[in-house]
Amino acid sequence: MQSLLIKNGKVLLFKNDDVIIEPKDILIQNGKIAKIENRITEDDISENITESNANSEKIYTINAKGTIVMPGLINTHAHIPMSIFRVSTEGCSLYEWLNEKIWPIENNLTKEDIYYASMLSFIEMISTGTTCINDQYFMPEEIRKAAYKLKVRAVLTRPLIDTDGTLNEKIKEFREFYETRDKQNDLITYTVSPHSLYTCSDNCLQKTADLAKEYNLPVHIHFLESIDEISDIQKMHKMPASKVLKKYFDGIHTILAHCVKLNDEDIAILKTMNCGIAHNPVSNLMLGCKIADTTKYLKQGLNVALRNRWTRLWK
Ligand SMILES: [Zn+2]
Incomplete structure (x- = not known):
């Protein structure tokens, strides 16, 4: 499983038909957004790794400080x-x-x-x-x-x-x-x-x-x-x-x-x-x-x- 963690960015979200921007972290796993939370650490992700998948697990982290994170x-x-x-x-x-x-x-x-x-x-x-x-x-x-x-x-x-x-x-x-x-x-x-x-x-x-x-x-x-x-x-x-x-x-x-x-x-x-x-x-x-x-x-x-x-x- 490949994980991409985007940290410290300001995330563009839709709430009640409105666009808002909030500081959040985003975890993407196997190409899909798995979590959007105030703070996600690499340790949170590692908790889900069992011995059998530890070798194939890779976590990439992007520090998005000072940028907006939004869909392409x-x-x-x-x-x-x-x-x-x-x-x-x-x-x-x-x-x-x-x-x-x-x-x-x-x-x-x-x-x-x-x-x-x-x-x-x-x-x-x-x-x-x-x-x-x-x-x-x-x-x-x-x-x-x-x-x-x-x-x-x-x-x-x-x-x-x-x-x-x-x-x-x-x-x-x-x-x-x-x-x-x-x-x-x-x-x-x-x-x-x-x-x-x-x-x-x-x-x-x-x-x-x-x-x-x-x-x-x-x-x-x-x-x-x-x-x-x-x-x-x-x-x-x-x-x-x-x-x-x-x-x-x-x-x-x-x-x-x-x-x-x-x-x-x-x-x-x-x-x-x-x-x-x-x-x-x-x-x-x-x-x-x-x-x-x-x-x-x-x-x-x-x-x-x-x-x-x-x-x-x-x-
Ligand atoms: Zn044209």
Whole structure:
């Protein structure tokens, strides 16, 4: 049995729907919280050790003095390797940034670039308390390699898009990626991920919905991030964005990244679906999209996660 004792920290706890912070010690045994008490010593743990398990018993102690002890944060929408591009948004709208900067650079990325950029991002996230990341990026086998190495929890995928006529190739890549997973590793799980409604045709959306049902996986998609999308989606799919979403993904657990531009009709439709919103205000402000009215969404009963930048302010 392995025991981890976290001592002298201020522990973030939930009490009567409120968040409180109290000085406590925490004992974790075999990956589960066994005790949260005012004071736990190594002697308290040793009392439970019998001669038969004494050899396999290890106690690790962390002195958390001066820190807050809390559950790991979850990054609900990321493109993990993209931290290396974080200064590239300056003065761009979303479409300018994607078309003129990001997509041309991404065409030149190597597997090695993706692997080391992922390592960098994971290390930054771990250092700021993020222990689970929901991702959407290409060459995911390199991201998975980095995640295995650092033992982070991640939700990975191979994003699908058909603006360049290579949808079938991308679906094949997704299948290979998913089917070569390590089934013993429960830290890594998967989504099916159409990039967005404005970059995926009806054919692409149908195929992604079919894949999600075939593998019983959630869907992760960008949704109504910028004002331009509203008319583009209407033009491409001949109906409003939320109706397109409902048409293809109704009944499938769907994670919607951004959702800055929801109107009342969109909110009413999303309420009938099994979906959660991953709102990214810093990214949205940097690309001039404004931010979502999350108070209204929450009051209407939508499920909203707030994602901030993971960058650490290094001293
Ligand atoms: Zn995104």
